[in-house]
Amino acid sequence: MIGITSYGAYIPRLRLNRSAIYQAMGWFAPALIMVAQGERSMCNHDEDTLTMAVAAARDCLTGRDKKTVDAGYLCSTTLPFTDRQNAGILATALNLRADIVTADFTSSLRAGTTGLLTALDVVRAGSRRHILVTASDKRETKPASFYEMWFGDGAAALLVGNENVIAEFMGAHTVSYDFIDHYRSASARFDYTWEERWLREEGYSKFIPEAVGALLKKLNISTEEVDHLVFPCFFKAEHRTIAKTLGVAPEKVIDTMHDVCGETGVAHPLLMLVAALERAKPGDGIIVAGFGQGCDALYFKVTENIVKLPSRRGVKGSLENKKSIDNYMKFLQFRGLLQPEVGIRGEGQTQTAMTTLWRQRKMITGLVGGKCRDCGTPQYPKMDICVKPDCNHLHSQDDYEFADLPARIKTFTGDLLAVTIDPPAIYGMIQFEGGGRFMADFTDCELTGLKVGVPVRMSFRKKYSDPERGFAGYFWKAVPQAVAGGAVFDIRFDDRVAVVTGAGGGLGRVYALELARRGAKVVVNDFGGARDGSGQGSGGPADKVVQEIREAGGEAVASYDSVTTPEGGENIIKTALDAFGRVDILINNAGILKDKSFTKMDLENWRGVMDVHLNGAFHVTQPAFRVMRERGYGRIIMTTSAAGLYGNFGQANYSTAKMALVGLMNTLKLEGEKYDIKVNTVAPIAATRLTADVLPPDLQEKMTPEFVAGFVVYLSSEECKESGIVMNVGAGFFSRAAILTGSGTFVGDKKTPPTPEDIRENWTKINSMEGAGPLNDAGSAVMSFVT
Numbered sequence: 001m002i003g004i005t006s007y008g009a010y011i012p013r014l015r016l017n018r019s020a021i022y023q024a025m026g027w028f029a030p031a032l033i034m035v036a037q038g039e040r041s042m043c044n045h046d047e048d049t050l051t052m053a054v055a056a057a058r059d060c061l062t063g064r065d066k067k068t069v070d071a072g073y074l075c076s077t078t079l080p081f082t083d084r085q086n087a088g089i090l091a092t093a094l095n096l097r098a099d100i101v102t103a104d105f106t107s108s109l110r111a112g113t114t115g116l117l118t119a120l121d122v123v124r125a126g127s128r129r130h131i132l133v134t135a136s137d138k139r140e141t142k143p144a145s146f147y148e149m150w151f152g153d154g155a156a157a158l159l160v161g162n163e164n165v166i167a168e169f170m171g172a173h174t175v176s177y178d179f180i181d182h183y184r185s186a187s188a189r190f191d192y193t194w195e196e197r198w199l200r201e202e203g204y205s206k207f208i209p210e211a212v213g214a215l216l217k218k219l220n221i222s223t224e225e226v227d228h229l230v231f232p233c234f235f236k237a238e239h240r241t242i243a244k245t246l247g248v249a250p251e252k253v254i255d256t257m258h259d260v261c262g263e264t265g266v267a268h269p270l271l272m273l274v275a276a277l278e279r280a281k282p283g284d285g286i287i288v289a290g291f292g293q294g295c296d297a298l299y300f301k302v303t304e305n306i307v308k309l310p311s312r313r314g315v316k317g318s319l320e321n322k323k324s325i326d327n328y329m330k331f332l333q334f335r336g337l338l339q340p341e342v343g344i345r346g347e348g349q350t351q352t353a354m355t356t357l358w359r360q361r362k363m364i365t366g367l368v369g370g371k372c373r374d375c376g377t378p379q380y381p382k383m384d385i386c387v388k389p390d391c392n393h394l395h396s397q398d399d400y401e402f403a404d405l406p407a408r409i410k411t412f413t414g415d416l417l418a419v420t421i422d423p424p425a426i427y428g429m430i431q432f433e434g435g436g437r438f439m440a441d442f443t444d445c446e447l448t449g450l451k452v453g454v455p456v457r458m459s460f461r462k463k464y465s466d467p468e469r470g471f472a473g474y475f476w477k478a479v480p481q482a483v484a485g486g487a488v489f490d491i492r493f494d495d496r497v498a499v500v501t502g503a504g505g506g507l508g509r510v511y512a513l514e515l516a517r518r519g520a521k522v523v524v525n526d527f528g529g530a531r532d533g534s535g536q537g538s539g540g541p542a543d544k545v546v547q548e549i550r551e552a553g554g555e556a557v558a559s560y561d562s563v564t565t566p567e568g569g570e571n572i573i574k575t576a577l578d579a580f581g582r583v584d585i586l587i588n589n590a591g592i593l594k595d596k597s598f599t600k601m602d603l604e605n606w607r608g609v610m611d612v613h614l615n616g617a618f619h620v621t622q623p624a625f626r627v628m629r630e631r632g633y634g635r636i637i638m639t640t641s642a643a644g645l646y647g648n649f650g651q652a653n654y655s656t657a658k659m660a661l662v663g664l665m666n667t668l669k670l671e672g673e674k675y676d677i678k679v680n681t682v683a684p685i686a687a688t689r690l691t692a693d694v695l696p697p698d699l700q701e702k703m704t705p706e707f708v709a710g711f712v713v714y715l716s717s718e719e720c721k722e723s724g725i726v727m728n729v730g731a732g733f734f735s736r737a738a739i740l741t742g743s744g745t746f747v748g749d750k751k752t753p754p755t756p757e758d759i760r761e762n763w764t765k766i767n768s769m770e771g772a773g774p775l776n777d778a779g780s781a782v783m784s785f786v787t
């Protein structure tokens, strides 16, 4: 099977309010009022076609091994270089292998779909297995033109291949005509456009139905088998009419994003295709049509693999991450349409030494530093001598990529004197997770709101322009990340992957939300049964929490497996590995109740509770533990209960299972020690469906799961260095529970065994807990006898 195996998107954060254009230019072009609604996306001053392409491609490569990519195509009509392969710069920035085919597809708005079609043909021919197709455009328009209103900037990327296909390629049809609705000659900056009516009536309205109609005929399918129809057309009425002509219902037609982004040229059919894939279900049929000197039409069938795709920014995330502006002058300035005085400081030398750029291409374009193979210290730039003072080994550095590593602000400043198109220049020191520091320019941020400790992500940007020689220099800048609710968290989980069982409600849901809010990627597991574990289960509770997390900007996937079987446990961990590639945190939280007084407790009640609480923890923890051991890091939390620690009437099954979890913790604490795996246990008290009939209403309000979540999230973090702790937690109150062992006493002369009478006589001494304390392991207990 061949087809699309992954997707990604990038829309710049800045959105220009279209009414701002009208406000500024309406006196000159009053007709602009007709289209002055909504927002268009616009590149920041350091963004262009290439930087957006790199961002979309990185999004597309989420969870995929980029070393397997063996061709990279870049499709655009606004490539920064006419003779320097732009796809080659993209491949260097992404650190793709050198032995791949790179190519630019250009000179038509259809270049995006043509690049995609070519990639599919090449994979089908068997000469390449994984091809990255990126489409990006930043089209220049004359001020106060309709096109300035209609266009936007953006990029999309698709990985095409023959493994893990998420949308199978079923066929395509192309019509090619030398039809000129607009053109841009080799030396021109702006398009020359013919009448819009010509484009609408002779262009869009004829070629799209022709190509799509022929495709349906070729594949012998009807529009019934089209669940998503993708075709850009910035004329709203025409867009509707074309869909109607094709017989596709309005709800199946993917929105052109005119109101929120504008048309992104070559990127747009692929960007809309990404939007379609984001909402598609297995089995859905998608048609994508790319218009421009004819039309390409392609048909895909979505597969089961789509649900396993790791979460990413995509179109949805790009649209959510926005800053609206109504400063039209800024738009003109960023696009070089104004020539304001920059002062003599702005006249500095910007010539690029091609020799240095070639020799240091990995360092400059790919942000590759070094990591000492002797002491493990990362550093940027890579040098001959390791920076670590007590290492200083010579030629010990291996290549080490920094671009995808999370980092944090260490120091920063806003500089009003430095020359920049968008003052103040913001820059500072950032610290990478795992080591390595770097003085970076910051972008896509404002000075207000920045704080030390704020997480940043690296972004490939234009560092400078050299208009004299027509060159642009690219480098990496730091983009401060939006922090949920404006709060800066010290304890974060960026790039950590957490599995929470029973996270569809109650305590587990709140743990999952809080971990995601702090940057963790979360597997929300819940079987979705009744309070006593009965029922067929349902995906609803897990799906709902995943949706909550995603809506808040977090990353999560659902898992509906029951913890009660070994296969279920394996599957839950597999879900994490498939989606996010690792497991760092496991919270064993799933729970049910089947209370009965002891004499009435039948085997079904006993086993049902054991299976969820005790066996369930074993089933999920074992595969997770293996992964954690391999990576040398892990945080595991068991959930016990006061019923287990102290006993509770009618809960013989539950208290046995819950106390057994403490035993499991005791041993895993030891087995995980060498691998930085910390295992701890919480005994929560909170208002949930399990306690709905025991906690009085006034207590329920004071004992929400949020009062427990902070503790569990702390235990899940790197900050937690404890292992083997049991804590009662609820309503803001914490009390540690432990198995304590008294200092002990010998009875008799150690030569003759003590008799029952000796015991009776020495009972007070034997039973004393004076000087009691916890012991670390069974060995310590044995040792106390021996010594």
Ligand code: NAD
Pocket: 501, 502, 503, 504, 505, 506, 507, 508, 525, 526, 527, 528, 529, 530, 531, 533, 541, 561, 562, 563, 564, 588, 589, 590, 591, 592, 612, 616, 639, 640, 641, 642, 683, 684, 685, 686, 687, 688, 689, 690, 691
């Ligand atoms: P809850 O019922 O709201 O949540 C438990 C979740 O586990 C449910 O969403 C349920 O669907 C899920 N689940 C049940 N069986 C499952 C299975 N086989 N596989 C996967 N998921 C399954 O209850 P809660 O109070 O949030 O309970 C969370 C944990 O805390 C439980 O282990 C419970 O025993 C423990 N606990 C809670 C309290 C308390 O005061 N709420 C007290 C002590 C211990």
